[in-house]
Amino acid sequence: MIYGAEPWTLIEDLIHKFKIERAILGLSLRDRIRNDEIRRRTKVTDNAQRISKLKWQWAGHVCRTTDGRWGRRVLQWRPRIGKHSVGRPRVRWTDNLKKVAGSGWIRKAEDRVWWRSLGKAYVQQWTLVGC
Structure with missing residues (x-):
């Protein structure tokens, strides 16, 4: 169900769609x-927690690659093409990462120990939203 979830942009509505335990x-x-x-009754892992953890790990991996692949670029x-759309800006994939790690998150992701410690805060943020 969450295979390939790393490139998804996490928003609260998406996290709430994964609440199928009640239906089960x-x-x-x-x-x-x-x-x-x-969750205790079904013994199903929290999807919000799993997806956010996968996204955080993948973001660190992409930032640490140095072989010229397109991911970091x-x-x-x-x-910079065209006009901005009217209304609130759409949530970008990096917006949630910037909230936790700051605007220079791409450089900070190169330090694995620091990145893993921040990952716990990032996962906790989405775990609280999913409750």
């Missing part, structure tokens, strides 16, 4: 049973 047990929101209890690319 035949529960509704009216039953007032917390997601933690449902795509992360730094800024299109």
Whole structure:
């Protein structure tokens, strides 16, 4: 279900779509049973946590590659064609990473120890959203 989730842009609506545990047990929101209890019953891992962990690890991997592949160049690319659309800007793939690691996250990802310690904060952010 989450194969290839690394390039997804994480937004709260997407995280909430993965809440199928209630359907498995035949529960509704009216039953007032917390997601933690449902996860304990089904023994299913939290998809929000798993997806955010995969994305964080993949972002670090892409930033550490030095063999000239296109991944790092795509992360730094800024299109300058046409007009901006009206309304709120769309969430970009890197926006969530910048919240946790700061604007220079691409350089910071090269330090594996530091990147892994920040990854726990990033995963926790999406775990709290998914509850």
